[in-house]
Amino acid sequence: MEMSPGHFLLARLDxxxxxxxxxxxxxxxMGLACCAIEMMTVTSPEYDIARLGSExxxxxxxxxxxxxxxxxxxxxxxxxxxxxxxxxxxxxxxISMGACASSGGIFDNYAIVxxxxxxxxxxVYVPGCPPSPDGLLYAVNLIQQQIREGGRGGIxxxx
Amino acid sequence: xxxxxxPLTPEIVSRDGNAMVLSMGPQHPSTHGVLQIMLExxxxxxxxxxxxxxxxxxxxxxxxxxxxxxxxQTVIERMDYLAPESNGLCYVLGVEKLLGISDRxxxxxxxxxxxxxxxxxxxxxxxxxxxxxxxxGAISGFFYAFDLRENVLDLQEAAGGARMxxxxxxxxxxxxxxxxxxxxxxxxxxxxxxGRMRELRGLLQANPILxxxxxxxxxxxxxxxxxxxxxxxxxxxxxxxxxxxxAFPYSGYDRYEFDVPTRTEGDAYAxxxxxxxEIDQSLRILKQVRKDxxxxxxxxxxxxKVAAPPKETIALSMEALIHHFxxxxxxxxxxxxxxxxxxxGPRGELGYYIVSDGGNRPFRVRxxxxxxxxxxxxxxxxxxxxxxxxxxMIGSLDPVFGEVDR
Amino acid sequence: xPSTQTPPIxxxxxxxxxxxxxxxxxxxxxVEPAGLHARxxxxxxxxxxxLLDLGAVDYPQREPRYDVVYHLLKxxxxxxTVAEAGTPVRMRVLCGVPGERPQLPSATxxxxxxDWAEREIYDLFGIxxxxxxxxxxxxxxxxxxxxxxxxxxPLRGPAREKAPRPPFxxxxxxxxxxxxxxRTLEALQEQIARVREEGASP
Numbered sequence: 001m002e003m004s005p006g007h008f009l010l011a012r013l014d015x016x017x018x019x020x021x022x023x024x025x026x027x028x029x030m031g032l033a034c035c036a037i038e039m040m041t042v043t044s045p046e047y048d049i050a051r052l053g054s055e056x057x058x059x060x061x062x063x064x065x066x067x068x069x070x071x072x073x074x075x076x077x078x079x080x081x082x083x084x085x086x087x088x089x090x091x092x093x094x095i096s097m098g099a100c101a102s103s104g105g106i107f108d109n110y111a112i113v114x115x116x117x118x119x120x121x122x123x124v125y126v127p128g129c130p131p132s133p134d135g136l137l138y139a140v141n142l143i144q145q146q147i148r149e150g151g152r153g154g155i156x157x158x159x
Numbered sequence: 160x161x162x163x164x165x166p167l168t169p170e171i172v173s174r175d176g177n178a179m180v181l182s183m184g185p186q187h188p189s190t191h192g193v194l195q196i197m198l199e200x201x202x203x204x205x206x207x208x209x210x211x212x213x214x215x216x217x218x219x220x221x222x223x224x225x226x227x228x229x230x231x232q233t234v235i236e237r238m239d240y241l242a243p244e245s246n247g248l249c250y251v252l253g254v255e256k257l258l259g260i261s262d263r264x265x266x267x268x269x270x271x272x273x274x275x276x277x278x279x280x281x282x283x284x285x286x287x288x289x290x291x292x293x294x295x296g297a298i299s300g301f302f303y304a305f306d307l308r309e310n311v312l313d314l315q316e317a318a319g320g321a322r323m324x325x326x327x328x329x330x331x332x333x334x335x336x337x338x339x340x341x342x343x344x345x346x347x348x349x350x351x352x353x354g355r356m357r358e359l360r361g362l363l364q365a366n367p368i369l370x371x372x373x374x375x376x377x378x379x380x381x382x383x384x385x386x387x388x389x390x391x392x393x394x395x396x397x398x399x400x401x402x403x404x405x406a407f408p409y410s411g412y413d414r415y416e417f418d419v420p421t422r423t424e425g426d427a428y429a430x431x432x433x434x435x436x437e438i439d440q441s442l443r444i445l446k447q448v449r450k451d452x453x454x455x456x457x458x459x460x461x462x463x464k465v466a467a468p469p470k471e472t473i474a475l476s477m478e479a480l481i482h483h484f485x486x487x488x489x490x491x492x493x494x495x496x497x498x499x500x501x502x503x504g505p506r507g508e509l510g511y512y513i514v515s516d517g518g519n520r521p522f523r524v525r526x527x528x529x530x531x532x533x534x535x536x537x538x539x540x541x542x543x544x545x546x547x548x549x550x551x552m553i554g555s556l557d558p559v560f561g562e563v564d565r
Numbered sequence: 566x567p568s569t570q571t572p573p574i575x576x577x578x579x580x581x582x583x584x585x586x587x588x589x590x591x592x593x594x595x596v597e598p599a600g601l602h603a604r605x606x607x608x609x610x611x612x613x614x615x616l617l618d619l620g621a622v623d624y625p626q627r628e629p630r631y632d633v634v635y636h637l638l639k640x641x642x643x644x645x646t647v648a649e650a651g652t653p654v655r656m657r658v659l660c661g662v663p664g665e666r667p668q669l670p671s672a673t674x675x676x677x678x679x680d681w682a683e684r685e686i687y688d689l690f691g692i693x694x695x696x697x698x699x700x701x702x703x704x705x706x707x708x709x710x711x712x713x714x715x716x717x718x719p720l721r722g723p724a725r726e727k728a729p730r731p732p733f734x735x736x737x738x739x740x741x742x743x744x745x746x747x748r749t750l751e752a753l754q755e756q757i758a759r760v761r762e763e764g765a766s767p
Binding site for chain 3: 212213216220221222224225256259380382385386387388398399400401402406407418419421423494495496499500508510512514515516517522523525527531532535538539564565
């Protein structure tokens with residue numbers, strides 16, 4: 001961005017849009033299990049995700065642009081997660097929070113989907129069981145970095 | 160509709176063909192987790208509510224059958240994820256009964272177990288209070304409650320090593336003594352707690368909006384509560400003073416003085432007040448435990464067949480080395496038998512029916528999940544009420560779905 | 566290193582409830598399926614107002630194969646204080662159910678809370694409860710085949726039973742090799758060399 005002598009601010013639309021998107025990422029309330037409690041804790045005053053722009057967690061997938069899959073995905077819940085992901089409007093990002101969402105975690109059995117990336121594409125994985133809220137904040141930072149650098153999900157529909 | 164009108168029975172609610180079936184959940188801001196309720200509604204009034212569970216079924220009980228006795232505790236701790244150490248406590252108490260070492264647990268280990276169990280009860284009630292408040296729109300209560308929870312989790316992290324799921328309880332005692340600097344921090348929390356509870360009560364207890372929304376909502380009489388197998392604060396709010404800590408004391412609870420808050424109205428407001436009173440009683444127990452914790456002592460049983468020997472002795476003693484090797488590579492064996500052990504969790508009577516076939520892995524760990532039975536009562540109390548009341552009822556029953564679905 | 570894949574050191578007991586040590590946790594009684602419903606009604610009328618829990622265990626080498634366990638609590642509805650509640654009597658009723666066509670009468674008429682517990686036993690063990698108002702799967706999806714908690718059902722499920730466990734290095738979000746601070750290894754080594762030359766802290 002540059003300031004011209006006539007007090008015009010010049011910038012590329014892409015940059016402005018990415019700045020706006022990255023500083024107002026609104027997550028979907030996709031709390032499944034123990035990681036959901038740490039996700040709720042990240043909204044509490046000690047960790048405060050609102051200062052990163054995630055002021056509200058939207059319950060409707062139509063209004064959210066970040067899905068934080070926090071917790072183990074059971075067989076019965078997997079189609080629901082996929083449907084919610086499909087219902088989100090582009091551009092959208094996904095954080096797979098915790099070991100169970102990333103890879104099935106400590107539950108290598110009949111009931112748990114071994115990683116939510118088998119059903120939806122994931123942008124950032126957060127290790128931990130459950131990850132500390134700091135870990136989730138770092139993941140949101142990485143998402144913001146990905147948005148700013150023009151990763152998947154720019155201002156246009158993702159390629 | 161007047162403020163304290165009794166709920167309508169389904170026969171009174173008209174069914175003139177306007178009934179609609181609505182699926183509430185499994186992703187919903189107010190269902191406290193992955194719960195789907197198939198609601199048959201007539202306008203805004205619920206005709207029938209059929210909860211559908213299983214959206215978090217993890218196969219924990221089957222996974223535990225394939226892990227060693229001490230490894231199984233890690234998966235079992237993830238059932239009630241709001242009060243993880245109470246799961247661990249119940250499990251190790253049951254295994255200790257089967258092993259026959261219940262009377263050889265060092266007193267300091269028992270005191271630390273009571274300390275951690277009460278801290279985890281306070282942490283769980285903080286989450287209940289915060290999220291229950293959000294359901295009603297009292298969002299600032301959430302921040303107060305979670306700030307309190309942070310202090311409790313700091314203590315749990317210092318003692319056990321992790322904020323949630325520290326796997327701190329072990330068969331034979333606890334995993335390591337309290338670190339230095341823990342007791343002053345505990346004193347700080349005990350000093351902060353009464354003031355914070357006063358603030359929370361001031362925010363919520365006499366709040367006319369909260370009273371409007373919770374008084375006379377979801378009334379359960381004592382007989383109905385017993386029919387639905389309710390336990391914990393929901394049962395005590397209906398007038399039955401059953402608390403496992405008093406009825407079947409464990410881990411030295413009979414040495415501490417505390418009351419069991421009971422009310423008779425049986426509505427959501429009564430359950431709310433009972434849980435707030437329980438936090439006060441937990442504080443009372445914590446103060447008594449704090450005095451006991453001044454005396455040092457061992458925190459793990461002296462039996463190296465069950466508990467790993469101290470690290471310093473492994474390099475010096477052949478037996479210690481062999482015992483350590485055996486415990487790590489094949490675990491310990493528990494004599495055959497079955498036992499039902501229960502503790503008073505924040506949600507009610509958490510019980511495990513543990514069956515051992517004499518091997519080094521549990522044969523069966525059947526959980527008695529308090530939230531499953533508490534949630535089932537929703538089928539009985541929902542009909543005739545508004546959908547908004549349904550949200551209040553779920554919050555007042557306080558289910559956690561890791562436990563309901565396992 | 567022990568893993569879930571290695572077979573356990575099996576215990577030799579095929580009927581653990583009959584070999585239990587003398588633990589005083591409940592009054593234990595074993596009932597045949599034919600007399601179960603009558604006995605439960607008798608107990609409910611005799612003051613056992615609460616069905617604490619209803620579970621099942623699979624003993625594959627034993628006949629009858631399944632044990633359905635009813636945990637009961639004798640707690641009067643009038644116990645308004647801790648002193649009145651006292652120490653309630655706990656009871657455990659075990660009922661052996663054979664492996665072929667396992668079924669039992671439903672207890673939903675006696676205690677309402679048996680509803681979901683029986684659905685769960687049907688879902689995970691395959692024991693049918695006659696007289697249950699709505700016996701369908703509760704934990705697994707409605708079209709699931711098999712009863713997972715039976716001992717002959719593989720832990721990882723029939724589809725993945727023999728599949729290898731995937732390597733975890735396939736998952737990464739930042740470029741592999743980027744240290745958490747964002748500095749590369751070369752920059753760090755340069756800084757160390759500089760500090761050693763200068764002999765002072767950076």
